[in-house]
Amino acid sequence: MGKQMKAATYKEFGGKETIKVTTVDVPELKEGEVLVRIKAAGVNPVDTAVREGYLKDFLPYEFPVIPGWDVAGVVEDRGFSARRFNVGDEVYAYARRPKVQYGTFAEYIVIPETYFARKPENLSFEEAAGIPLVGLTAYQSLYDAGNLQENQTVLILGASGGVGSLAIQLAKVKGATVIGVASEKNHGFMKELGADHTVDYKDNHVGNAVKEIFPDGVDLIFDCASGETLEQSLAALKKNGTLVSILNHGENIDKSINFHYVFVEPNARQLEHLRELAESGKLKVHVSNTYSLDETAEAMQQIQTLHTTGKIVIVP
Numbered sequence: 001m002g003k004q005m006k007a008a009t010y011k012e013f014g015g016k017e018t019i020k021v022t023t024v025d026v027p028e029l030k031e032g033e034v035l036v037r038i039k040a041a042g043v044n045p046v047d048t049a050v051r052e053g054y055l056k057d058f059l060p061y062e063f064p065v066i067p068g069w070d071v072a073g074v075v076e077d078r079g080f081s082a083r084r085f086n087v088g089d090e091v092y093a094y095a096r097r098p099k100v101q102y103g104t105f106a107e108y109i110v111i112p113e114t115y116f117a118r119k120p121e122n123l124s125f126e127e128a129a130g131i132p133l134v135g136l137t138a139y140q141s142l143y144d145a146g147n148l149q150e151n152q153t154v155l156i157l158g159a160s161g162g163v164g165s166l167a168i169q170l171a172k173v174k175g176a177t178v179i180g181v182a183s184e185k186n187h188g189f190m191k192e193l194g195a196d197h198t199v200d201y202k203d204n205h206v207g208n209a210v211k212e213i214f215p216d217g218v219d220l221i222f223d224c225a226s227g228e229t230l231e232q233s234l235a236a237l238k239k240n241g242t243l244v245s246i247l248n249h250g251e252n253i254d255k256s257i258n259f260h261y262v263f264v265e266p267n268a269r270q271l272e273h274l275r276e277l278a279e280s281g282k283l284k285v286h287v288s289n290t291y292s293l294d295e296t297a298e299a300m301q302q303i304q305t306l307h308t309t310g311k312i313v314i315v316p
């Protein structure tokens, strides 16, 4: 019998009751792959969307599914030709494979070493596990799709959550001016991360509130919230400005707007860059709560509220 591990699993799409924490086989280690002992796994809203079946026509899957795409851990074994890392190295990854099956809410994961970068040395495993998916999303949205430049102004909708809290910091690294949108209770948090201005979406028309600060409007809107907040914010986008959304695919967006939808891709080179930024003190992760593997269903219920401050993490 091969190695076994504890893992959260589900055998059908549905709500939190589908999650069962059980013992499963650790997959066999193949060419180019590493076996990583998971120390912490970041939880993301998409984990619940996948569990509820919303992405089933878009991402191939095989039951039982172990949910979770973010991981920080330690290399425990290496397959043939997997030599980028040594046994004992501390690594982190956005571990979304082409097929949804073996995720990170487990004690171990086996995946190609190409997914991994070295974990930031100055961060705990919990903090590091909170970076990959949201950090790469912010990176690919602001730097790649949004082409954010120094001295530009960026409006971030949903700026106190996982993606937004990393986006504020990455925008500041570029030298941009940042306006963060979230509810009042998170304004101090967004300021601590570097936001120059904050706007409450609950008591304001977001676009009008932004125009009071910047009458000429903003160069870039990064949308991590959508809905009415997005609709209102468009009033504050400059004529030649850019809109990047990770939720809206372009529905009801005026064709004259320079619009990009981003779906985050694994990218170990960008993860190395995020590591450098973390190690130079420019990127921090606020872990607002940790959960055990047995509490996976509760962690997924919390992330589904879309009102988590910073990140939550499962520690197996």
Ligand SMILES: NC(=O)c1ccc[n+]([C@@H]2O[C@H](COP(=O)([O-])OP(=O)(O)OC[C@H]3O[C@@H](n4cnc5c(N)ncnc54)[C@H](OP(=O)(O)O)[C@@H]3O)[C@@H](O)[C@H]2O)c1
Pocket: 044, 045, 046, 133, 134, 137, 157, 158, 159, 160, 161, 162, 163, 164, 181, 182, 183, 184, 185, 186, 201, 224, 225, 227, 229, 245, 246, 247, 262, 263, 264, 303, 305, 306, 307, 308, 309, 310
């Ligand atoms: N396409 C992609 O590649 C991709 C990647 C990552 C995430 N996403 C999606 O993007 C969304 C954000 O992800 P996340 O991980 O950052 O979620 P999260 O950690 O739950 O953060 C949600 C954020 O949105 C704010 N918010 C909630 N309702 C709002 C509203 N009506 N107007 C403005 N802000 C609002 C929250 O602030 P308050 O608590 O103060 O309300 C919080 O700052 C999720 O729906 C997720 O599925 C997509």
